[in-house]
Amino acid sequence: MTDTALNGTANINDLPFATDRSRAWRELREAGEAVTSGEEIILTSAAAVEFAAKKPEIFSSARAFDRLGSPVPLIPIAIDPPEHTRFRRMLDPFFSPKKMAEREPELRRQAGELIDAIQAKGHCDVVADLATPFPSQVFLTLFGLPMADRDRLVQWKDSILQFTDPSSAEATPEVLAHAMELFTYLTEHIAERRANTTGNDMLTQLMQNSEEGGMDDNEILGLCFMFVLAGLDTVTSAVGFSLAKLAGDPQLRRRISNDYSLIPAFIEELLRVDGPVPFAPRVTTEEVEVAGRVVPKDTTVMLSYGSADRDPRRYDDADNVHLDSKAVHFAFGRGPHRCLGSHLARLELRIILEEWHTRIPEYSVADGKDPQMPWPTGTMGLKSVPLVFK
Numbered sequence: 069m070t071d072t073a074l075n076g077t078a079n080i081n082d083l084p085f086a087t088d089r090s091r092a093w094r095e096l097r098e099a100g101e102a103v104t105s106g107e108e109i110i111l112t113s114a115a116a117v118e119f120a121a122k123k124p125e126i127f128s129s130a131r132a133f134d135r136l137g138s139p140v141p142l143i144p145i146a147i148d149p150p151e152h153t154r155f156r157r158m159l160d161p162f163f164s165p166k167k168m169a170e171r172e173p174e175l176r177r178q179a180g181e182l183i184d185a186i187q188a189k190g191h192c193d194v195v196a197d198l199a200t201p202f203p204s205q206v207f208l209t210l211f212g213l214p215m216a217d218r219d220r221l222v223q224w225k226d227s228i229l230q231f232t233d234p235s236s237a238e239a240t241p242e243v244l245a246h247a248m249e250l251f252t253y254l255t256e257h258i259a260e261r262r263a264n265t266t267g268n269d270m271l272t273q274l275m276q277n278s279e280e281g282g283m284d285d286n287e288i289l290g291l292c293f294m295f296v297l298a299g300l301d302t303v304t305s306a307v308g309f310s311l312a313k314l315a316g317d318p319q320l321r322r323r324i325s326n327d328y329s330l331i332p333a334f335i336e337e338l339l340r341v342d343g344p345v346p347f348a349p350r351v352t353t354e355e356v357e358v359a360g361r362v363v364p365k366d367t368t369v370m371l372s373y374g375s376a377d378r379d380p381r382r383y384d385d386a387d388n389v390h391l392d393s394k395a396v397h398f399a400f401g402r403g404p405h406r407c408l409g410s411h412l413a414r415l416e417l418r419i420i421l422e423e424w425h426t427r428i429p430e431y432s433v434a435d436g437k438d439p440q441m442p443w444p445t446g447t448m449g450l451k452s453v454p455l456v457f458k
């Protein structure tokens with residue numbers, strides 16, 4: 069880690085992510101392993117990101133999220149170990165591959181319905197017609213909430229992400245009103261579930277879980293908020309990137325269409341090359357040396373999972389998707405805060421890609437235009453992916 073070239077500066081917002089992600093990541097990496105951007109330090113190499121992610125006592129998530137001033141505890145991202153460990157021990161079983169597999173038939177049916185409607189039209193915007201509604205339906209299904217609330221949930225989610233996006237301006241009254249509506253909506257449903265505990269949805273199960281002391285209503289509310297913040301746009305983005313990539317690469321698309329056993333490898337590599345979470349924030353609790361640089365206490369450090377995932381010292385031909393790659397990526401993070409919903413995200417992506425290719429094996433981007441990614445943004449994702457098919 070100490071053979072770093074130089075630890076220079078870069079203005080993240082000025083890097084050409086909107087037009088050429090490979091170049092933007094390269095330019096950031098070339099600025100060094102621990103780069104100054106404004107008041108923050110960005111860790112760019114796989115080694116430096118791994119080092120910081122696995123030292124939560126020095127690189128604190130709680131202190132990073134405190135600055136947001138969220139009215140609900142963002143569980144478990146805004147909690148540091150050892151308390152964090154209690155939450156993860158309690159929550160991990162609810163999001164295990166086995167638990168998620170129990171939901172597969174219902175989620176597959178819902179994905180199939182959305183894609184049937186798209187197929188009948190002969191064209192679509194993948195982001196608006198599939199990648200946005202599906203993860204919201206998944207959230208409502210898992211928590212046993214009414215499907216009729218899907219579009220309201222999408223609207224609330226957009227507002228809250230705007231609220232928490234560091235690049236956005238001050239929250240408008242409309243944004244604050246939407247955040248309040250989601251807060252009230254979830255609070256009411258939690259209270260209703262306390263009164264009626266007969267369901268088998270995740271909300272009821274979380275309340276009945278008495279191991280590790282259980283979760284109180286405020287903590288459950290925080291987890292629901294966190295799910296909305298972390299589990300919707302990330303999946304939307306990965307679905308958009310996946311279908312845009314396959315639309316533009318006929319050879320890869322045909323391999324996938326002809327052999328669904330390649331889909332899990334495609335998902336992992338797609339997440340590595342175009343992971344939705346480019347940076348994760350931490351604040352240092354003490355002075356620390358990382359990548360040959362002394363970082364003072366109280367510094368905001370951004371762990372660039374996106375940059376680490378394209379580090380040529382860790383991955384061969386790092387900018388491209390390789391179905392035979394066995395390399396473990398950073399797209400779900402590292403260390404104790406590694407994504408709680410990774411098995412759910414993988415399941416959602418696999419279901420979408422299978423159900424899509426069963427119905428629509430051949431497709432291309434409308435007008436042959438490259439889908440655009442807005443920048444700067446908190447979650448990386450394509451704004452729209454217009455596809456046409458026979």
Ligand code: HEM
Nearest residue numbers: 144145298299302303345348399400401405407408409413
């Ligand atoms: C492709 C989709 C997804 C990606 C790429 C992704 C990525 C990530 C990353 C990088 C982190 C670590 C953040 C950090 O180090 O500070 C994280 C944490 C988290 N994710 Fe995901 N995520 C995805 C989907 C989901 C879903 C579907 C859920 C729903 C439950 C979810 C819930 C969470 C939670 C609760 C955390 C915080 C975990 C903790 O602090 O212990 N994510 N995710």
